[in-house]
Amino acid sequence: MSTPTRSALLAVFVVTLLGACSKPVEKAEDIRPVRALKLAAGNADTVAEFSGDVRPRIESRLGFRVGGKIVARKVDVGNLVKRGQVLMQLDPQDLRLAQLQANAAQKAALSNRDLAKAELQRYQDLRAKNFVSQAVLDAKQTAFQAAQASLDQAVAASQNQSNQTGYTTLVSDVEGVVTSVDAEVGQVVAAGAPVVKVAQSGEKEVVIGIPEDQLAMVRQVSDIRVHVWADPGKELSGKLRELSPIADPASRTYTAKITLPPEATDVKLGMTAYVAFRAKIPKAMIKVPLSALVRQQNATAVWVIENGAVKLAPVQVAGPSGNDILLAGGVTAGQTIVIAGVNLLKNGQKVTILDDDLAVRDAALRSSESGTPK
Missing domain, CATH: 2.40.420.20 (conserved putative lor/sdh protein from methanococcus maripaludis s2 fold)
Incomplete structure (x- = not known):
């Protein structure tokens, strides 16, 4: 056997011997x-916290009581308004013409009434002298009463038209802040259409959504704390004013309104607020x-x-x-x-x-x- 052959056999023997002596690799524990x-x-304490936004207790949607074209807008969003302040105005030209017509009709009715009254007095004198029959006098009496009724009707129509003319000026009947302006100069609006929203000064509240599995807890809890995102270190006591009996069709939550205390003067409308309901665990x-x-x-x-x-x-x-x-x-x-x-x-x-x-x-x-x- 040649030397290369012996070397190859020796190498195979060594490899086989090493393989027989090696142990299986153990799997590492996970x-x-x-x-x-x-x-x-x-x-x-059991604490359930919900987020919402600050809204006014009452927000009025103001609109004109007559239709027409807007010719002036006196306020912008965010303006503070007082009771009786002018907000918008309509073009009063058509209503003024109608007012003149109503005044003319009133004058005509007044003239007819005065004429009927004078004739009634004259025929009363003639009847006293037995120059006319009672039937003629009764006819004049009826004519006078009809003329008086026509005058009353014309006076009422004139007063109503005067009111209509005054409705061309929209004034605020509350004190508050303008939160929305929904119409502009030149726009023609119908009677009753909201054109301005005014949030009344006074009570504010936080509107939140309550999941259905938390309704029972919310009804029983009286310790309600509120803090706004702008000032998380300041807590305010709240009071549950209203809890909707029907879930919102979009969010499937029940709307709850939490009234803020009067001292919450730094809380502004539209701020993000967090409401925590706390219940003691015995x-x-x-x-x-x-x-x-x-x-x-x-x-x-x-x-x-x-x-x-x-x-x-x-x-x-x-x-x-x-x-x-x-x-x-x-x-x-x-x-x-x-x-x-x-x-x-x-x-x-x-x-x-x-x-x-x-x-x-x-x-x-x-x-x-x-x-x-x-």
Whole structure:
């Protein structure tokens, strides 16, 4: 056997020997990193918060009582107006002509009445002397009464036409601020068509939408707090004035109107506001972030960490508390749950806790917040 052949056989033998001595590669265990929280119980408030906008308690849509062409606009959006202030004017020419016609008809009726009255007096004298019959006198009496009725009709028509002429000037009957102008100079408007909106000075309210699953809670809660986005550090007490019995067909929420207190002078119309409904919880609850909850088979649950692995624990939700959720059962104080990464876990999954020191601080902070209403 030649030397190259012996070298090749030796190489094959060594490779075979090494393959027989090697062990199979073990599969690495899947350990998921998660954020965790150690649970703590405490007294808390149920808080449901909804956003809305500030609106006037009463907003009047003003329009002319007669139709015509607008010749003057005296206000702009945002102007403050007083009672009796002129807002717009119509062209009064046609109504003035009608007024002249009504005045002329009144004068004609007055003349006819005076003539009938004079004739009645004359025929009364003739009847006293027995120069005319009673039937003739009765006819003159009837003519006088008809002339008097015609005069009364003409006077009423003239007064009505005078009122119509005065309706060409639109004045504000309230004090407030102009929120909308819906017509311009040169436009022809019909009688009663809204041309200006005026928000009355005084009460303001926040209009919000309530989901149907929160209606019962809203009706029972009396502690209502309001703050505006422009000044989040200032809280105002509110009062539920109106709750619609019918859901909005577009948003499927129920419109609620929250009255603001008189001292809310810094709150401007149109501002974004947040309304919080607070209800005292008589017993201790466990507060967890919303991110800790998972939905499994039509039930709400959390992942509990025990001996480095997780298991699913169904829980009973008591209600919201700000951005957190209050749990009424299913877990106990002292247990550790997953608060981030819940959608990547399965029963028995081994996990490693990230930012362990931060989780401990979160638990202490959440426990202290549970004893103090927000």
